Amino acid sequence: MIRSIGVSAAVALALAAGGAAAQTDGVLRIGTEGAYPPWNFTSPSGELIGFEIDLGNALCERLDVRCEWVAQDWDGMIPALLQGRYDAIMAGMSINDERRQRIAFTHGYATTPAHFVAHVDSPYRELETVEEVIAALDEGAPVSAQVATIHHAFLEQHVPGADLRTYETQERLNLDLAAGRVEVGLADSSGWDDFLGSEEGQSFGNFGPGLTGADFAIFGEGVGIGVRPDDTELLARLNAALCEMAEDGSLAALTEEWFGFDASMPCPTMDRAAVAE
Amino acid sequence: MLELLAFGPDGWGDEMLRGAAMTVAVAVLAYAFGLVLGTAAAAAKLSSLAPLRALAEGYTVVFRGVPELLVIYLFFFGSTGAVMWVARQFGYVGYIELNNFTIGVLAVGIISGAYSTEVIRGAIQTIPRGQLEAAYAVGMGGPLVFRRIVLPQMLRLALPGLGNVWQLTLKDTALISVTALAELMRMASVAAGSTREPFIFYITAAVLYLLMTTVSQAGFAWAERHYSRGVRRA
Numbered sequence: 088m089i090r091s092i093g094v095s096a097a098v099a100l101a102l103a104a105g106g107a108a109a110q111t112d113g114v115l116r117i118g119t120e121g122a123y124p125p126w127n128f129t130s131p132s133g134e135l136i137g138f139e140i141d142l143g144n145a146l147c148e149r150l151d152v153r154c155e156w157v158a159q160d161w162d163g164m165i166p167a168l169l170q171g172r173y174d175a176i177m178a179g180m181s182i183n184d185e186r187r188q189r190i191a192f193t194h195g196y197a198t199t200p201a202h203f204v205a206h207v208d209s210p211y212r213e214l215e216t217v218e219e220v221i222a223a224l225d226e227g228a229p230v231s232a233q234v235a236t237i238h239h240a241f242l243e244q245h246v247p248g249a250d251l252r253t254y255e256t257q258e259r260l261n262l263d264l265a266a267g268r269v270e271v272g273l274a275d276s277s278g279w280d281d282f283l284g285s286e287e288g289q290s291f292g293n294f295g296p297g298l299t300g301a302d303f304a305i306f307g308e309g310v311g312i313g314v315r316p317d318d319t320e321l322l323a324r325l326n327a328a329l330c331e332m333a334e335d336g337s338l339a340a341l342t343e344e345w346f347g348f349d350a351s352m353p354c355p356t357m358d359r360a361a362v363a364e
Numbered sequence: 365m366l367e368l369l370a371f372g373p374d375g376w377g378d379e380m381l382r383g384a385a386m387t388v389a390v391a392v393l394a395y396a397f398g399l400v401l402g403t404a405a406a407a408a409k410l411s412s413l414a415p416l417r418a419l420a421e422g423y424t425v426v427f428r429g430v431p432e433l434l435v436i437y438l439f440f441f442g443s444t445g446a447v448m449w450v451a452r453q454f455g456y457v458g459y460i461e462l463n464n465f466t467i468g469v470l471a472v473g474i475i476s477g478a479y480s481t482e483v484i485r486g487a488i489q490t491i492p493r494g495q496l497e498a499a500y501a502v503g504m505g506g507p508l509v510f511r512r513i514v515l516p517q518m519l520r521l522a523l524p525g526l527g528n529v530w531q532l533t534l535k536d537t538a539l540i541s542v543t544a545l546a547e548l549m550r551m552a553s554v555a556a557g558s559t560r561e562p563f564i565f566y567i568t569a570a571v572l573y574l575l576m577t578t579v580s581q582a583g584f585a586w587a588e589r590h591y592s593r594g595v596r597r598a
Contacts, residue, residue: 121558122558128557132373132374159544160541160544163437166441
């Protein structure tokens with residue numbers, strides 16, 4: 088069953104919004120959507136599953152608290168946190184400045200990288216490092232991206248010499264790629280899933296490293312845990328636990344399990360120092 | 365594709381049915397709550413006391429005039445604060461919240477009640493005053509007049525309108541999915557998102573909603589015939 092909030096009009100034990108609710112009663116209530124695979128979704132038997140559910144449970148174990156999952160529709164996710172229905176959000180929520188005005192974020196724990204894709208016979212597929220890829224594409228290579236995306240912006244800024252073509256939709260980009268009208272495409276790895284899994288996409292594959300905010304700030308700060316802005320102690324403890332998991336490789340292992348590749352984000356240097364202390 | 369709707373741990377059939385049961389439970393309770401509210405508000409509107417009339421007028425104006433989704437959001441995000449404020453007046457300072465089911469029934473019931481009010485008021489007003497005066501003259505008390513004179517005649521006229529209100533109420537429950545209460549609409553969107561197969565689950569939900577409305581419509585048709593027994597069709 089999806090865990091709903093409370094069982095009757097009973098009294099919840101946690102303290103009101105703000106303060107150290109998680110610390111006082113040994114329960115960390117985490118809000119999630121339950122419909123966004125592989126981050127968080129629902130199994131046919133009605134149970135919440137996914138990368139964030141496993142990560143959240145692992146974090147609770149490290150913080151020595153009990154995890155209580157609260158399913159919440161995406162639209163009410165932030166208001167319900169601020170109201171105190173739960174203490175943290177783990178719902179595939181990307182960190183950005185607009186959301187930062189209302190809630191605080193831990194540092195990013197995962198991000199789906201941007202991938203370059205080309206035909207298996209393309210010479211570009213030999214390239215390995217970011218520098219090699221950029222240098223090669225910068226010599227007038229026909230490269231494509233969906234218009235007005237961060238990938239489009241990245242190509243304009245960092246590969247100005249490429250023959251850049253933009254498409255209204257990822258589907259049209261896929262069609263031209265399959266037809267050989269454009270040689271290379273750049274998009275989010277999850278955006279490639281449909282194409283690479285399709286029949287026309289069989290003879291295509293990604294090349295070079297996956298690009299994330301760790302390589303270029305333009306790719307964003309990844310997905311983080313949202314907490315109430317005044318919950319600074321919880322924030323610090325979550326950050327420390329995330330850093331521990333990033334350092335000992337368990338975070339990377341979890342992302343491998345759910346995404347099929349390492350989508351984990353490293354611990355920011357300043358927090359790494361704090362863990363070492 | 366149909367195996368997605370299988371029953372048991374590998375399919376969503378049982379989740380969808382459980383969602384439908386939850387929808388029926390919320391709708392029935394909300395509708396019943398709405399009928400009680402509606403009858404009270406209709407009585408208030410017909411009352412000779414001006415403050416009562418104003419109160420009932422305000423109720424129907426507000427809850428018929430504000431979008432249903434907004435009412436649900438206000439209840440969902442406002443109820444916790446309101447309940448805690450009341451508790452604090454009695455000296456309790458902990459964290460309290462109403463569960464989604466209660467919030468859903470209250471919100472949908474109050475909207476449903478606002479529509480019922482007008483239907484019931486209209487039906488009561490068709491009863492000639494002379495009948496009531498005659499009933500009081502033979503010594504009947506207020507409750508007896510309501511049960512023997514007002515209710516049977518009023519129901520016949522109110523039933524078509526109340527049938528409409530029922531259908532509105534049933535469909536309004538879909539809006540509570542925003543509170544993540546595991547009713548039919550929420551289950552459909554969770555299943556659609558989790559399997560990345562939106563079409564099949566939304567179609568299934570539509571079929572289940574249609575099933576509920578057609579079955580209940582048959583019930584209302586029966587009730588209309590029952591309460592029209594004494595009236596000859598022109």
